[in-house]
Amino acid sequence: MLWAVPPLRDVIAERKQMRVVCISGTQDSGKTAVIKRLIAILSAKGKRSAVIVNDHGKEVFDDDFINRYQIQVENLRGG
Amino acid sequence: MAASLVQLKKKLKKAIDPDFLFLEPSEMVVTGELRDVVKMGLRDIRYDIGPFVTLVDGPSFAFHWEERPKLLLGHIQNADRVAISRVDIIDKKQVEHIREILHGACNNFLLLSLQNSSSIDELVQHILLMAQED
Numbered sequence: 001m002l003w004a005v006p007p008l009r010d011v012i013a014e015r016k017q018m019r020v021v022c023i024s025g026t027q028d029s030g031k032t033a034v035i036k037r038l039i040a041i042l043s044a045k046g047k048r049s050a051v052i053v054n055d056h057g058k059e060v061f062d063d064d065f066i067n068r069y070q071i072q073v074e075n076l077r078g079g
Numbered sequence: 080m081a082a083s084l085v086q087l088k089k090k091l092k093k094a095i096d097p098d099f100l101f102l103e104p105s106e107m108v109v110t111g112e113l114r115d116v117v118k119m120g121l122r123d124i125r126y127d128i129g130p131f132v133t134l135v136d137g138p139s140f141a142f143h144w145e146e147r148p149k150l151l152l153g154h155i156q157n158a159d160r161v162a163i164s165r166v167d168i169i170d171k172k173q174v175e176h177i178r179e180i181l182h183g184a185c186n187n188f189l190l191l192s193l194q195n196s197s198s199i200d201e202l203v204q205h206i207l208l209m210a211q212e213d
Contacts, residue, residue, distance in 0.1 A: 017126055018096060018099070019126065021099055022132065024110060024154055025133055025164065026134075026154070029165075030134055035103060038206070047099060048097045048098050050097040051100070052091070071097075072091060074091065
């Protein structure tokens with residue numbers, strides 16, 4: 001055997017991968033509040049989350065929230 | 080935006096590999112554009128996409144509809160789920176008015192209020208169901 005690679009069926013059947021969920025809308029429509037609530041509910045179900053927010057959104061994810069749910073928040077440049 | 084998003088997805092996947100990565104774009108990005116941009120990166124890392132949820136702000140709807148109707152329709156078109164948000168601070172007549180105006184662009188709104196856990200639970204179920212189906 002030349003390479004120790006997993007068979008294709010095992011690669012396909014690996015655990016569920018990261019899912020990108022988009023919450024859009026006008027400013028102050030409640031996007032961040034909804035995301036925070038979703039993170040809390042999914043965390044209670046054992047699901048880990050991360051967030052990518054536009055330039056103006058990162059500050060609303062305070063350290064307490066980030067630490068409590070063990071999330072990572074990143075700023076999206078240009079959008 | 081596209082290049083930044085691809086880099087951040089790679090970074091987060093490598094750093095913590097979350098089950099869910101929530102993306103909150105600027106209000107200027109419409110859903111069709113967002114779908115195209117989110118696909119970028121699939122060549123380098125593996126992830127699932129969706130749902131795309133659009134929030135139509137109940138209290139400021141009249142203002143936005145008068146000032147920027149194309150932007151609102153751009154948010155709604157191509158969305159998997161459209162929610163009228165903050166419905167707890169507007170009356171039912173206003174909700175019906177929004178529904179009537181947007182009828183045709185969307186005929187199945189989720190009425191979203193963070194004071195009402197059933198509406199947010201419905202959104203969670205939608206996300207989890209989509210994850211199960213893929």
